[in-house]
Amino acid sequence: MTSPDRPFNIRAVAVAVFLPTLLFSVGEGAIIPIIPAVAGNLGASLAVAGVISSMIMLGELVGDIPAGWVVSRIGERFAMMWASLLAVIGVATSAVAPNPFMLGLGIFCIGLATAVFGLARHAFMTTYVPKHYRARALSSLGGVFRCGWFIGPFIAAGIIHVTGTSQSALWVMVLCCAAAAVTLLVLPDPAAMFGEAQTVKGADGANRSEGEELAAEESEGLFRTIWNYRAVLLRMGTGGALVGALRSCRSVILPLWAVSIGVSEANTALIIGIGGAVDFALFYASGQIMDRFGRIWSAVPSMIGLGLGFIALAFTHDLPGSVVWFIAVTMFLSLANGVGSGILMTLGADLAPQASPAAFLGAYRFLGDAGTAAAPLAMSGITAVASISLAAGTIGGIGLIGAWMLFRYIPRFVDKGTRPFP
Numbered sequence: 432m433t434s435p436d437r438p439f440n441i442r443a444v445a446v447a448v449f450l451p452t453l454l455f456s457v458g459e460g461a462i463i464p465i466i467p468a469v470a471g472n473l474g475a476s477l478a479v480a481g482v483i484s485s486m487i488m489l490g491e492l493v494g495d496i497p498a499g500w501v502v503s504r505i506g507e508r509f510a511m512m513w514a515s516l517l518a519v520i521g522v523a524t525s526a527v528a529p530n531p532f533m534l535g536l537g538i539f540c541i542g543l544a545t546a547v548f549g550l551a552r553h554a555f556m557t558t559y560v561p562k563h564y565r566a567r568a569l570s571s572l573g574g575v576f577r578c579g580w581f582i583g584p585f586i587a588a589g590i591i592h593v594t595g596t597s598q599s600a601l602w603v604m605v606l607c608c609a610a611a612a613v614t615l616l617v618l619p620d621p622a623a624m625f626g627e628a629q630t631v632k633g634a635d636g637a638n639r640s641e642g643e644e645l646a647a648e649e650s651e652g653l654f655r656t657i658w659n660y661r662a663v664l665l666r667m668g669t670g671g672a673l674v675g676a677l678r679s680c681r682s683v684i685l686p687l688w689a690v691s692i693g694v695s696e697a698n699t700a701l702i703i704g705i706g707g708a709v710d711f712a713l714f715y716a717s718g719q720i721m722d723r724f725g726r727i728w729s730a731v732p733s734m735i736g737l738g739l740g741f742i743a744l745a746f747t748h749d750l751p752g753s754v755v756w757f758i759a760v761t762m763f764l765s766l767a768n769g770v771g772s773g774i775l776m777t778l779g780a781d782l783a784p785q786a787s788p789a790a791f792l793g794a795y796r797f798l799g800d801a802g803t804a805a806a807p808l809a810m811s812g813i814t815a816v817a818s819i820s821l822a823a824g825t826i827g828g829i830g831l832i833g834a835w836m837l838f839r840y841i842p843r844f845v846d847k848g849t850r851p852f853p
Contacts, residue, residue, distance in 0.1 A: 460583020490542015736767025
C-alpha cells in the first residue's frame, strides 16, 4: 500500500482506474438504450425484446457467483482485461446475431463481463488506494460510471443518425472495451505507481493482495452467508433488491416504451442520454443528503419518485402527446434515481460487520442483483400477457412498497446508529 509518507496522486488513480471504467461504462451506455430496437429488427415481439434487454442484468447476477474466484486467482488488473475481452465477444455476437436467441446470448455475455469487471475494479481500489482516500475514490468511481451512461447514448444517437441502423451503435462498446483493455495493458505496474500492495494470507494459504482476498471472501459461502444474516437481509436486503429492481426496470422499460410509441432509435438514445445527464448531475448531492440528514432522506424520496414516475407513465401510452409525456417522465425518473445515487453501496457499508465485511457485502450485493435481474423478466411477462402499461403500473406499485420498507427499517438499522452487527 502507499506509504503514509508518500503523497497520494489522485491523477494516477484517474488514469489507472477511472479511465478504463469510464470507457467500459460509455460502451454500456451506448448499447443499452438500443437493445430493444435491435431485437425488434430481428423480429422479436415487445415482450421478447424486454427479455433480451434483461439478459444483461441476468448475466450480472450469474457472474457475481464466480467473479470473486476469478479475481482472486488472476488478479484485479488481468480480470478487468479478460472481462473487457468477454464483453467484446458478447457485443460482436450481438452485432452479427441472425435471430433474437443469439442476440440474447451475446447480451448475457456482456452481463457476465460487467460483473467481473465491477468486482475487479472494486478490489483494485481496495488494494492500491490508501484507506484515508478510499471513500472519496469509491464515490468518484460511482460518478464516473454514471458519466459513462450519460455520454454513451449521445454517441449512439450520433452513429445511428449517420449510419441509419441501430446495430451500428453496438460497435461503440467493442471500441470502448478494446480501449479499456489497452489502457490497462500499457499503464505502468500499479506497484510502481502506488508502492507495493499489501498482501494477506488467504484461507487456502496463498498470498494475495488485500483486494483479491476481499473478492475471494465475497463469493465464498455465498448462500451460507445469506442464511447466517437472514434477519437483516430479509428486511434491508429485500429493500435493496427492490431499489435494484426499480433501477433495472427503468433501464429496460424506457427503450421498450420508445419502441412501442414509435420513437426512432436515434431520438430514443438522445432522450435517454439527456436523462443520464440529470442522473449524473445529482450523484454528489445525494451523498451530501445522506451524510447531513441521514440515509432515509435519500432512499425514500428516490423510491417514491421512481414509483410515482412508473405509475404516471402507465397512463400516457395512448395519449395524443405520448412522446412529450415519455420525455417528461424520463426526466422525472432520472431525477428520482439521481437523488438515490450511491444508496445501495452506502447502506451495504453501514450494515456490514466491521470486523469482516466482505462475505456480508457479497450476500447483500447478490440480493440486490437478484432484484435487478428478476424485475425486468417479470415486467416482460406482464407485457406479454397484458400490456406494457400494466407492467409500468405494477413496477410503480412495487416501488412504493420498497419505499415503505426503507422508511420502516432504515431508522432501525442505520440512521439511529444501532448497527445490526458489531
